[in-house]
Amino acid sequence: MAVKKRFAKRFWGMGTAGLVCLLAVSTTGCSSADPGSAGNAGERTAPLTKSEDLHLPIEKYLFSNAETVRLEKGRFALIGKCLRRLGLGHGIESPGPAPGPRNVMERRYGISDLGEAKVNGYRLGDTGTPPPRSLAAQLDSLSGAEKTQLTSALHGEADPASAGQGGLRVNGVPVPVGGCAGEATGRIAGGTTGHTGPSEVARRTNFESFDASRSDARVVRALGSWSRCMKEKGYAYPDPLAAMSDPAFQGKSPTPKERDVAQADIRCKRSTNLIGIWFDVEAALQKSMIEKKGPDFSAALKAKNGQLARAASALGDR
């Protein structure tokens, strides 16, 4: 077990610097992204094929998909408990796996998975996960009165001003302020923020580093190289996000041309090391931004861990 743990730590320790090192043929230094790493490029065995395999420093302060699932399961456990208190035993079906982006890196600099691009062009592939029944569908299956009762209980919508003060009741029981959803969110959030999910400082930094990276000289040069590479293949785009935003690629299904452009995009990313350079620059920017706001980020991490702990205990005493 201890060996495994150490290995895992070592593996992830080189996750940023090590991976970037291999990618960063022309960038300014491998150690800048993670000076604490003991790894070196020679230890790496698998080639990087997807940008989602890279991890920015900010991800620690945001919620991964798995963490979002844990958070939401806890929140829905509390919502279910609240609905039962209001005599609405049928409740609502809670969400399945988080269906959003795999992580902040997945399509941050555009696409990077050549296999997917060959099939889907710039589009998202279907993950094949069956969706939970939508809230709209669940509400539509109820009678008018039941629907009103459930939305009142969930959201406390009927009369927000008097909710919880004896005004809004379901089955004679007072509806909490903000409904069961509001109550559950408040309990998981804890403290004074009143909302679940990442702290504002983490969300803002996630964008500020991206924004700043776009005008970094190394990124500008790499984007220029990528753009020239695309031009040689007959496509004119200033950057990969512009390519994926091409109005010609927004129809119902990808055209052969879209698939060609998407593959050229990734091949040019690889030959110019665009993702490696961009990631390296942004990781260094984030590291410095996080260091400058040390106490804020400590608080952000504490808030995140608190939410996850409260979600876990909510699941435990359903």
Next chain:
Amino acid sequence: MNRILSSVAAALGAALLVPALATSAQAATCSSGTFCLYYNSGLGGSRLTLNNSVSDLAGYKFTTDGAGEGQYVKNNAASAWNKTLCPVTVYFRSNYGGPWDSFGYNQSGNLVNTYNENASVEFARTSCG
């Protein structure tokens, strides 16, 4: 909620063009089972209601009464409210590219990664409401 959104607005400072708050909670309410994008911060102004993913918001307009009514939604929204059960994600660029803001069930707030840079909206990768 308004207090929280105001403090967010204050924190963002100059990045916000119109930090106006909704005139009333009722006017800003997003229907259960849908996702709403708002023209102003703090769930203010006109809104667009969505039921499914949109890979490019080009052509969509804010539809309800209020500031921004009739204006294009793409790269022009300031806040969002998710009244679907699954996370909904707003992206910086079309085809779900770039940084993003994600909202869980009944979560609302100002756009941070996609403030006035909102080009696509992703519901579940399979349909989810």
